[in-house]
Amino acid sequence: MAARGPAGSVTIEDVARAAGVSRAAVSKVIRDAYGVSPAMRERVTAAVEQLGYRPSISARGMRGKTFTLGIEIPELSNPFFPLLLAGATAALSGSPYQLIIAPADPAHAEGYRAIRALVDRQVDGVIAVSPLVEPAWLTELSATVPVVMLGRHDRADGYDTVVSDDEAGARAVMRHLFELGHRDIAHLTGEADHATNGSGVPQTIRLHTYRTAMQEAGFGDRISVARAADVTADAHATALRMLSGSERPTAVFACHDEPALEVLRAVADAGLTADDVSVAGYDGIEIAGHPGISLTTVRQDGERMGRLAVELLLERIAGRTEARHEVIAPDLVVRSSTRPPRPCGAATRLSALGDH
Amino acid sequence: MAARGPAGSVTIEDVARAAGVSRAAVSKVIRDAYGVSPAMRERVTAAVEQLGYRPSISARGMRGKTFTLGIEIPELSNPFFPLLLAGATAALSGSPYQLIIAPADPAHAEGYRAIRALVDRQVDGVIAVSPLVEPAWLTELSATVPVVMLGRHDRADGYDTVVSDDEAGARAVMRHLFELGHRDIAHLTGEADHATNGSGVPQTIRLHTYRTAMQEAGFGDRISVARAADVTADAHATALRMLSGSERPTAVFACHDEPALEVLRAVADAGLTADDVSVAGYDGIEIAGHPGISLTTVRQDGERMGRLAVELLLERIAGRTEARHEVIAPDLVVRSSTRPPRPCGAATRLSALGDH
DNA sequence: GTGAAAGCGCTAACAA
C-alpha cells in the first residue's frame, strides 16, 4: 500500500535511495528492460511497493513512451461509438497501455482540435473517428505518431484504416426493400459535407449507393433525398415533413439508426404504422432489437472494429510501416419495421408481422 | 498553419529564437502571464503562429499545470453517462482546459485503476463516477488533486459531490405506482455490494426507499426484490423468471432504465402487455420517451450534473477548500408503461393509454 | 519588462 497516498510525490530517486541502488536501475526494473539481476529486481520491487511509487507519465513523456493510447470520438451519445470503445478497451486489458478518450463535438468539426489535444499529451498512438479531417493532414500527423482511422474509406500509406463495407450494407438494405415490393423509397441523411474526404465518408457512400440502387432498379425518377442540417437533432422534424408531403414514400432508409428511430417516432406521430411506411436504419445499435422498436438495420460489429483498431495501432507502435486497411463485412438484420408496401387501394392488411 | 506538421517538434526554444527573445518570454506570452509588453506579445504570437508551435503538455506537467481535466466513467454503453460527458464538455468549451476520459470496466471494479491512471497523467483535477471506491481513499487522493465525485451520497470534507436525490426519485415512483392501485410491486436491482460506501450508492438508496415505501404503505409482506448478478447483462433472464413465477407482480420498479428496458422486453416475450405488468425505470434516458417504449421513469438531469461537476472542479482548482455537496432534484416522468393494475378477474381493458 | 539559470522526474547512452 502507498505510504504517501495514491499520487504521493514519491520519485524514482526515493525508490533508488530506499533500495540502495541507482535511479537507472530502478528505471530498468519498472520497465523490465534488459540487464537486471533477480536480486536487484526483488529489492527494487519491494521498495516500489513499500513507498507506493508511481512513475510520472509526464516525465516519461519527455524521454520515452507514455504507454497511453488516445482515441478521439464524436457523439458518445450515439450508442454505436461506445461499442468501439468497448472493443478497444477489451483489446487493451492486460496490456500496459491505458486508453484515454478525447470527446469531439461533431457539430463544431472539432476533430482536429481533439486529435491535437491527444498528440500534445504525448500519446504513443492515436485512433480517431473523424470522417471529415483531411487525408493530407492525417498523413502529416502520421509521420509523428502512429494513427489508425475508424470508418474512413480513403486509403493512405501513412495511416491504417478500419472500416465497414458501407456499400455492401446499403445495397443489402435496398435489395431487401425492393424485394418487399417498395419503389418509393426515400433516403434521410445529413447535410452534404464539402470536405476533402467527401467520398470517403460512410454517409456519403450510403447515399450514393441508395442513388445507384434506385437507378439500377429503374426507379431513378423516384429518388428522394431528405437532408437534415444536423441528422441527429433535426431528423424528427425532417421525417415529419417527409411523411406529411403529398408524395409520401412507402419506405424510408435512414443513414443510421439514430435518425431511423426519429423516423419511427414521426411515423407514430403522424398516426401511421409500419404497414404504411417501412423504416430501415444502419449500425445495428442494441435498442433496434427491442420489441417496441424492432428496426430493420445493418449491423456493424463496432466492438470488433474497436479491437482491430487497437491491434493495428499496437503493430504500428511495434514497428510496422506498411499501411493496413481492414474492411469488415456488415450484416443485414431484418425486423418488423420493414414490411411489404400496402397494396394500392386495397384494404388494410395487418398480417405479415415480421418477428416476435 | 503549422510549418512542421501538427505535432512537429517545434520547441519553445525555436520560437524564442525566431522571435529574438528568451524562452522565458515566450512562456509568459503563451500562458499570458503578467509582465509582457504588447510589442513582445505580438512578435512571439507571430512566431508561434508561423512555426506552428504547440507546448508539450508533458513538459508542462513537470513544473506547472497541464490544463487537462480527467473524468473516470464506467459503462459508456449506458446512455446516461454520455449525458454527464456532454455537460462536462459543454462547461469546458471556451476554457483552456481539455477533458480526457478514462473508461473503467465496472465489472472489474476498475475505478481505482482508472482514477490512478488519470492522476499519473498529471491532470489538474479529477471527476469520477465510482460509487464503490472507498471514501478514505478518495480523501487521501483529494489531498493531492482536486476531486469531484458524481452520484455519491457520502459527504466528505476533501472532495465535492454532485448527486441526484435518489430517495425523492424513488419515492415518487412508488407513490405513483400506489396511486395507480398497485400493491404487488417488485424491485429489480443488482447484487448487494459490500463496499465501505455501501449506503452512499444510488442503487442501494433506491432499494432502501422501495422497502421503506412498501412498509409504510402496509405492503411489507409483499416486498419482493430480484437481484441480477450483473444488472445490465442478467436483467432479462431475471425479469423473465420474475414474470413466470406463480406470484407475478403487477408492477416492476427497476433500479435504472437499462434493466427496465429488459423487463419491458421480458414482458413482451412472456406474451404480456403493460396492462398485465407495469414497469418503471430510473434515469430518464432518451429512448424511454420513444413511442415504442414509453417507459415511466425518473429523469435525472445528467447534463446539468456534468456541467456542475466541472464548475465545482474549476472552483477547487481556483483555490476553494471548503467542500460543496450539490443535490439535484429529479423529475418523475409518467408514460404508458405504468397503468392501473388489471381489476382481478375482470375483463381485459385496453383503455388508459397514457401518452401518444 | 526581460533574460539567465536552475531544476521538475524520467530514460538512454555510456562508463565502470
Add this chain to the structure above:
DNA sequence: TTGTTAGCGCTTTCAC
C-alpha cells in the same frame, strides 16, 4: 550487471 551523466521542454525564481 550496475552507476554516472546528460538532457527531454517547460516554468519559475531571481537578477538585471
